[in-house]
Amino acid sequence: MKYPRALDDLLESFRKYPGVGKKTAERYALHTVTKFSEEEIDEIIGSFQRIKTEIFDCPICGNITDQNPCYICKDDSRDKSKIIVVEESKDIIVMEKMNSYHGLYHVLKGAISPSNGVGPEDINLSSLMERLKDDKIKEVILATNLSNEGETTALYIRRILEGSGIFVTRIAHGIPAGANIEYADEVTLSKALEGRREF
Amino acid sequence: MKVKNLNLSNFRLYETFKISFNDHINIIKGNNGQGKTTILESLYFLGLTKSHKTNNDKDVIKNNTQYAKINSLINFNKKDSQLSVVISKTGKKAKYNQIELSKLSEYIGILNVVMFAPEDIELIKGNPQLRRRFLDLEIGQISKKYLFNLQNYRKILKERNNLLKSMQQKQVKDFILLDIITDQLLGYLDDIVKTRKDFLNKIAKIAILKYQEISKSNDQLQIKYIPSIDKNYKTEFLSKYQYDIITGSTSYGIHKDDVEFYLNDKPAKAHCSQGEIRSIVLSIKLALIDFIKSIKGDFPILLLDDVLSELDEIRQNQLLKNININTQVFITTTNIKEINLAKINNYKIFEINNGQIKECIKDEPNL
Numbered sequence: 001m002k003y004p005r006a007l008d009d010l011l012e013s014f015r016k017y018p019g020v021g022k023k024t025a026e027r028y029a030l031h032t033v034t035k036f037s038e039e040e041i042d043e044i045i046g047s048f049q050r051i052k053t054e055i056f057d058c059p060i061c062g063n064i065t066d067q068n069p070c071y072i073c074k075d076d077s078r079d080k081s082k083i084i085v086v087e088e089s090k091d092i093i094v095m096e097k098m099n100s101y102h103g104l105y106h107v108l109k110g111a112i113s114p115s116n117g118v119g120p121e122d123i124n125l126s127s128l129m130e131r132l133k134d135d136k137i138k139e140v141i142l143a144t145n146l147s148n149e150g151e152t153t154a155l156y157i158r159r160i161l162e163g164s165g166i167f168v169t170r171i172a173h174g175i176p177a178g179a180n181i182e183y184a185d186e187v188t189l190s191k192a193l194e195g196r197r198e199f
Numbered sequence: 200m201k202v203k204n205l206n207l208s209n210f211r212l213y214e215t216f217k218i219s220f221n222d223h224i225n226i227i228k229g230n231n232g233q234g235k236t237t238i239l240e241s242l243y244f245l246g247l248t249k250s251h252k253t254n255n256d257k258d259v260i261k262n263n264t265q266y267a268k269i270n271s272l273i274n275f276n277k278k279d280s281q282l283s284v285v286i287s288k289t290g291k292k293a294k295y296n297q298i299e300l301s302k303l304s305e306y307i308g309i310l311n312v313v314m315f316a317p318e319d320i321e322l323i324k325g326n327p328q329l330r331r332r333f334l335d336l337e338i339g340q341i342s343k344k345y346l347f348n349l350q351n352y353r354k355i356l357k358e359r360n361n362l363l364k365s366m367q368q369k370q371v372k373d374f375i376l377l378d379i380i381t382d383q384l385l386g387y388l389d390d391i392v393k394t395r396k397d398f399l400n401k402i403a404k405i406a407i408l409k410y411q412e413i414s415k416s417n418d419q420l421q422i423k424y425i426p427s428i429d430k431n432y433k434t435e436f437l438s439k440y441q442y443d444i445i446t447g448s449t450s451y452g453i454h455k456d457d458v459e460f461y462l463n464d465k466p467a468k469a470h471c472s473q474g475e476i477r478s479i480v481l482s483i484k485l486a487l488i489d490f491i492k493s494i495k496g497d498f499p500i501l502l503l504d505d506v507l508s509e510l511d512e513i514r515q516n517q518l519l520k521n522i523n524i525n526t527q528v529f530i531t532t533t534n535i536k537e538i539n540l541a542k543i544n545n546y547k548i549f550e551i552n553n554g555q556i557k558e559c560i561k562d563e564p565n566l
Contacts, residue, residue: 120373155379186344187343187347
């Protein structure tokens with residue numbers, strides 16, 4: 001069957017979300033039409049609009065924020081000698097959950113991938129270079145993903161920081177906590193062995 | 200490894216197909232176009248998640264249906280396991296004992312397969328791409344690390360070529376990024392070159408003996424790996440940076456490798472007769488069987504597609520003599536009389552007629 005135009009438009013909007021296919025979009029759209037009151041819809045529209053007016057990227061670190069600078073950059077109790085570099089804002093949320101790092105962050109908003117048309121100038125790299133001019137920063141911790149693109153990005157940053165006197169480190173990879181060695185795949189295991197440390 | 204039974208749904212001409220196999224030799228006879236090779240193709244697909252005939256997986260899906268399915272009970276390490284592969288228009292999925300594996304690389308190699316088909320003479324005579332495909336398929340079924348390296352190499356090669364193309368248009372060229380992506384590529388390249396070299400060395404050592412047995416001669420078969428590059432990687436790559444930018448492609452690498460075959464120091468491609476070439480390919484396949492056995496501890500299944508009848512009686516007997524009693528073999532033929540059944544014990548014969556299969560009783564006079 002063919003949906004009315006307005007419903008069809010709504011359905012297409014839902015499909016823009018990651019992980020939402022045709023069926024789920026249909027459910028969401030029909031739920032909106034049949035179950036939501038006008039007040040509820042106004043409320044949703046309101047929150048959507050506030051996203052664009054109230055949320056922006058922190059001019060210092062690039063993390064999403066509703067205050068300038070963001071709560072992490074503003075926090076004077078934080079260790080300003082370390083910066084963790086991540087690909088996306090959501091990576092900061094995970095990092096913060098571990099509750100054991102108390103330094104700063106920098107969000108690249110992507111990773112270098114020529115086949116996707118993303119070069120070094122297309123990610124949030126120049127503002128990182130600006131920040132690193134500050135003498136207080138002693139260590140840059142590269143926490144981009146362990147994919148090929150993430151690795152390219154990390155290697156690129158390491159290269160342009162050569163000779164700057166800043167200590168550059170890369171997060172370790174290997175066996176997950178609590179895992180049995182017998183279940184680790186060969187590739188992970190060989191990475192874990194490469195990255196072994198004195199004990 | 201033994202394939203105990205096979206169930207196909209919507210695989211090429213078969214809507215549904217069921218068969219239980221013999222542990223040793225299985226002979227499938229029938230006229231051309233009845234679906235003999237399709238059975239071997241499905242067994243090959245079951246092990247390697249690829250067809251030996253096409254690079255387009257969708258080709259195996261029966262017309263006007265959504266997906267093809269191969270289901271089988273195999274015996275490996277004295278244990279029965281259920282294997283299944285589903286091929287749909289959007290991709291393929293593999294299950295091991297009902298559990299879907301997230302990566303095909305975890306599945307490939309559970310069932311090892313060696314196939315010998317008439318078109319395999321192209322391995323010697325055809326273009327280098329076929330020889331690289333041979334290397335990747337055969338090493339891939341015994342080494343997950345190789346598959347991992349290969350997959351990453353291909354991804355990074357794509358990145359590099361895209362970068363080279365984008366650099367063509369730019370006034371200021373970012374050589375740092377090119378350098379980094381080149382280093383990443385070299386990281387995988389080195390491992391792949393070493394693995395290919397090692398694999399071919401081992402195969403060559405066994406194949407030379409197999410060839411002498413099959414041909415009953417002292418002929419010397421040589422297999423040479425011709426890597427596009429195998430030392431001074433970085434300097435060689437560096438010297439081609441400008442050239443690579445102009446062409447927008449990568450000059451060196453495993454995507455340009457080749458393998459050469461020699462018989463008594465003469466290049467097989469130019470000097471060998473059809474029969475000699477067939478014997479070379481056959482010795483390589485027999486060497487593969489021994490090699491896989493030495494690594495996996497069990498024999499792969501052997502698929503012989505319409506090749507037995509193409510060998511003369513001496514070579515045919517040598518081949519059958521070389522097949523271990525513990526190897527499961529699948530042979531297709533149009534003319535059963537061309538197979539010397541007296542030399543085989545423990546066999547079953549199946550007849551295929553227009554997609555219908557039935558087991559033949561051995562005493563039937565018309566065999």
